[in-house]
Amino acid sequence: MNRKMAEVRTRYAPSPTGHLHIGGARTALFSYLWARRNNGSFVVRIEDTDVERNVADAEQKQLDGLKWLGIDWDESVDVGGPHAPYRSMERVDLYQQHLQKLIDAGHAYPCYCTAEELDEERQKQLAEGVAPKYSGRCRHLTEAEREAFRREGRTPSIRFRVPEGRILTIHDEVRGEVRFESDGIGDFIIQRPDGRPTYNFAVVVDDALMEITHVVRAEEHLSNTPRQVLLYEALGFDVPTFAHASLILNPDGKKMSKRDESVIQFIDQYRERGYLPESILNFLVLLGWAPEGDKAEEEIFSKEELINLFSLKRVSKAPAVFDTGKLNWLNNHYIKKSSTERITELAIPHLAKAGRISENPTGDERQWVTRLVGLYQEQLDWVAQIVDLTEVFFREEPVYSDEAKEVLSAEQVPEVIASLIQQLEAFTGELTPDEVKALLKSVQKETGHKGKKLFMPVRCAVTGETHGPDLRETISLLGKEKVLGRLRGFLEQRDRILG
């Protein structure tokens, strides 16, 4: 029993080509949860071998996204670790060493075909309806033939010699045993002509050297796995346990493409819109995983609970459909549970950007904004909605909806409004919700109108809408002057408004 058996080690290995995608985040989350569940280690490794596609700050974006979600790691490019470096391109000497072993053992050979030649071969096979597969034409080149190619100036890539007639069995925690025939796999390139490894080779060397015990990733990698198993064997490494989660589909049930606009795909876009990290985390884990037993009836899970509950065996084989409605419901749930101060903090940038409040409100303004946010908190699916929701507080004159006009054309309305104006004019002091309540009570006494006949006209005259949050708080927040202005405006222009 070696130490590999003792500790569970998982990793998330993104290529630094862009922001953290929901699919990647979910894969990272599953890996993370499994490691934490087993008191193991979670590694974030950067697979940057495709240098043409690398994006400058993508690596940092990936890490930032994970951090925001609350996914922390034990080893990576920033904190280092016993298996550093954690960036593929800084590990090329390691790949080279292992490549040499393969060559020495006859498991790998140089291939002098050019990209154009290979592409031509593939096109031909496709046209004939044959499975595209490398023909193996460089497999048995003599030293003389190789020398000839070299003299032509061709630099070889290195291919792995796939054994014939092998049945490869993969032990997958979510799918059980999956079998592949080696004959369906052509010799594949493990090192490019310029010396960089390809993904299939780099992951194997990295996962093995980093002592990864569980490789958790998306289904698109399942067909790659037999190639990797072959590499593990040829290199004399233990094969890790695999877990291939299904893909995430868009609401139409189609595979999510990067340019799919039916669903927001990047974690930071959710962050910008005011989704809470715990909502996203909760939502992500439910995308292809369900807890066992009694817990299966629950939907709300904290990170801590998930660490106790998570199991790779419970990951679904069937694809998961991204359900925006469910995400919004979850986020609304967490927003309702959050303190108003926290939501206010998140709302301020949105309101400030819309020019409604100052960048960094303090004192009275701060207090006012907090009350405003509190008024709408329970109906926010995401924080940025606060801007549209609170519009009525910032415009000069309300926009009267048709329903409001109908309410306002009732005969008792002018009397009620006039009475409220009087009450307000006579009022001095701070217009708290309780004071508003008292004022309305006076209007009731004076006019004899109560209930809907009293409150609806007031609401409609002040906000232009037949519905909205608590009237007393609304009036209090709007302030005496603004309310008076609107009430007077309504009476003066009643005919025009009611059209």
Next chain:
RNA sequence: GGCCCGUUGGUGAAGCGGUUAACACACCAGCCUUUCACGCUGGCAUGCAGGGGUUCGAAUCCCCUACGGGUCACCA
């Protein structure tokens, strides 16, 4: 085209040979409320893609078909 994977209500999803086929979202109805929202209560699959088997008994096991997806890159 070969090889792999999948298919439970409008949606997510539990279910692992015997259940009234959980639960949640959405939706509908009612209650609550001065309105909306929140909350609460109730309703919502004659049926588990289709067809064959196996079995006393199948959403659950096997086979075939259909459909969806993945992969066959000097991309991960």
